[in-house]
Amino acid sequence: MIFTTADIELLRLTAWCKNIPLTSAGQIFSGSEITVLKKLGLLGQTKDGLLRLPPAGIRFLEGLMISYPQDKWYTSKTSVIVRRTQSSALMLTCYRAGFDIFADHPQDIRIPMTYLASVAVRRNRELRGNMLHNTRFSGILYSPQNIRLLYYVAPDAGTIRYVSEMQVFHNMTAQIPAAHSIVYAGASYQALWNILNEPDAPPAGIVRGTHPVSFGKAYRDTGVPVHLLSCDETGAMQLLAMSRVDYRKHLTLAAMGKGFNPPPEGVPDWDGLYHSTPFVMGVDMDLKRIDRAVAAARERGHEKIALAAFKGQHSGLLKQLYKDTGKADLFEISLHTVVQAYDEPVGLFAPPREPFLFQGGMVLA
Numbered sequence: 001m002i003f004t005t006a007d008i009e010l011l012r013l014t015a016w017c018k019n020i021p022l023t024s025a026g027q028i029f030s031g032s033e034i035t036v037l038k039k040l041g042l043l044g045q046t047k048d049g050l051l052r053l054p055p056a057g058i059r060f061l062e063g064l065m066i067s068y069p070q071d072k073w074y075t076s077k078t079s080v081i082v083r084r085t086q087s088s089a090l091m092l093t094c095y096r097a098g099f100d101i102f103a104d105h106p107q108d109i110r111i112p113m114t115y116l117a118s119v120a121v122r123r124n125r126e127l128r129g130n131m132l133h134n135t136r137f138s139g140i141l142y143s144p145q146n147i148r149l150l151y152y153v154a155p156d157a158g159t160i161r162y163v164s165e166m167q168v169f170h171n172m173t174a175q176i177p178a179a180h181s182i183v184y185a186g187a188s189y190q191a192l193w194n195i196l197n198e199p200d201a202p203p204a205g206i207v208r209g210t211h212p213v214s215f216g217k218a219y220r221d222t223g224v225p226v227h228l229l230s231c232d233e234t235g236a237m238q239l240l241a242m243s244r245v246d247y248r249k250h251l252t253l254a255a256m257g258k259g260f261n262p263p264p265e266g267v268p269d270w271d272g273l274y275h276s277t278p279f280v281m282g283v284d285m286d287l288k289r290i291d292r293a294v295a296a297a298r299e300r301g302h303e304k305i306a307l308a309a310f311k312g313q314h315s316g317l318l319k320q321l322y323k324d325t326g327k328a329d330l331f332e333i334s335l336h337t338v339v340q341a342y343d344e345p346v347g348l349f350a351p352p353r354e355p356f357l358f359q360g361g362m363v364l365a
Contacts, residue, residue, distance in 0.1 A: 001040075002355050006033060008064070009351040011042060011053065013095070015061055015068045016102060016120075017088035019081060020051040024092045027233055028350065050085065064358060069123045086152040087119055089231040090138055090185050097239035098349045099141065106131070106172050109142050113243065115150075116140045135168050136160045138185070143243035147178040148227070151215070153186050153195055159212035162222070181225040184215065185235070189285065189317040192228045196220075228285040234312030236348055241283050241338050244346070248281045254341035255281070255308050255333050267300075269293040274306050282309040282318065283333065294327045308333050 010029050014020055022045065025034065034051070037043035042057040053061075058070060075081065091101045094115040103109065104120035105127070117139040118132055136158075141148045149169045151160075173180070186192040196216040219226055227242070229235045241247050252271040253260055256279065263270035263278070269292045272279040278297045282290055290307065297305045307328040309318055314330040322328035339346050 001036070004033075004351075004353050005356045006351040006353050007037060008066075008356045010034070010037065011057055011061055012066055012102075013092070014043065014051050014053050015058065015066070015070070017084065017091060018052065018071065019046075019084040020088045020092065021085050022049045022051060024089045024231070025051055028092065028096060048081070050081070069125070082154075084119075086154060087117060087138060089187075090150065090152050091115065091117055093185070093229070093231045093235045094139075094141060094239060096233070096236035096348050096350075097243065099143075099239070099243070109140050109147075109173065110176060112142055112144050114142050116142075132168060133164070134161075135165050137165055137169070140169070140172065141183065141239075142173075142176065142178065144245050145178055146181060146242070147173050147176055148181050148183050150183045150185055150229075152231075153184045153192055153215050155191075155195060157195065157215055159214055160218060161212050162218040166224075181227060182222065183227045183229050184219065185229040185231055188230050188232075189228050189313065190320075192230075193317055193321075225286050226288065228287065228317075230312065232312070233348070234310050237310055237335055237338070238283055238285065238313070240335075240346065240348060244338075244342060247341075248284070250341040251283065251308075251333065251337060252279065252281045254337050255331070267293075267296050269296060270305075277329075278302055278305040280305050280307050280328075282307050283313065285309075285313060287321070290322065290328075294322070304328050306331060310334070 006029060010025065010033060034043065038045060041054060042060050044052050044054040044057070046052065052074070061067065095101045099113050099115040101115045101117065103114050103116045104124045106116070106121065108114055109116045118135065118137060121127065121132060122130065136151065138150045138152045141150055149165070184192055184196070186195070196219050198214070198216055200214050200217050229238060241251060244250065248271050256272060256274055259274050261273040263272050269280070269289050270278045271281045278293060280290055280293045293305055304326060305328045307314070307318065307322055308331045311332050314332060318330060323330050335347065
């Protein structure tokens with residue numbers, strides 16, 4: 001057979017992540033592509049539906065001069081498998097949004113459209129010592145204007161030492177001129193919201209700045225913007241939109257067209273006025289900003305706001321929080337709106353299906 005670029009990318013991603021949920025891979029690669037590589041013995045699958053590379057797949061990539069650190073033997077430890085599954089789901093969401101996820105050194109994060117996974121930094125043999133210490137964050141995402149600290153938040157996520165985490169984040173990114181924010185990623189927006197609203201256990205002893213806190217408490221107390229992110233196609237569309245310069249402004253203009261009027265001065269959380277109604281572009285899922293926008297609207301005599309988001313966002317959590325409570329009318333925007341907002345071609349990344357060219361133009365077969 002003739003291998004396509006997509007075939008090689010699937011093997012490469014599996015080698016990088018070590019374990020990939022079949023459901024996550026299926027959002028990018030077809031079932032037939034996965035099946036063929038499995039039949040060739042280059043791709044394996046566990047009984048739990050996780051893709052992994054068998055020795056033949058590792059040797060195949062090494063022949064293409066692609067080599068990433070691998071386990072000496074397969075692990076069946078549940079905690080390790082769960083962490084890898086969560087990490088790979090997040091990495092593939094970033095990958096689909098057009099980010100380079102194959103970075104493994106802090107210097108790499110200086111390049112826009114890069115996702116630096118903490119697991120890659122920890123296994124980098126060229127780095128001496130554990131520069132990430134005992135941090136819990138999943139990685140750092142850099143796009144023009146913004147650099148974001150990403151966490152995968154699951155029901156058993158436990159606690160974090162928020163102050164210590166932010167110190168490491170700032171130390172790693174101090175020389176990058178970009179606004180800082182946090183992203184809480186998870187299986188779905190609703191699942192994330194449920195976790196963030198779980199009651200906190202009473203603290204034991206005196207609470208200091210480095211005291212471990214729940215993700216919910218960190219979310220409520222931080223002054224840094226926090227975005228929720230689902231690790232699926234909607235989440236990839238969200239990251240794609242958020243990666244563009246002045247994305248709220250451009251998306252608002254594209255969505256409202258001739259109906260756009262600028263927001264009044266002193267209300268930074270509104271993105272415009274639509275027929276005198278406060279308009280908020282909510283694709284970045286910064287719920288605290290949306291709440292401030294609603295509060296500002298009611299202070300100025302508006303019953304509700306107009307809130308725009310992707311279908312996978314407003315059909316679930318945003319509907320529950322804002323439409324059902326009478327705080328907002330919801331409007332759907334599509335990937336086509338993102339395309340209209342910019343002069344450059346914009347779309348979710350899909351690896352090419354053309355023949356893979358190796359070493360100056362040879363077709364790999």
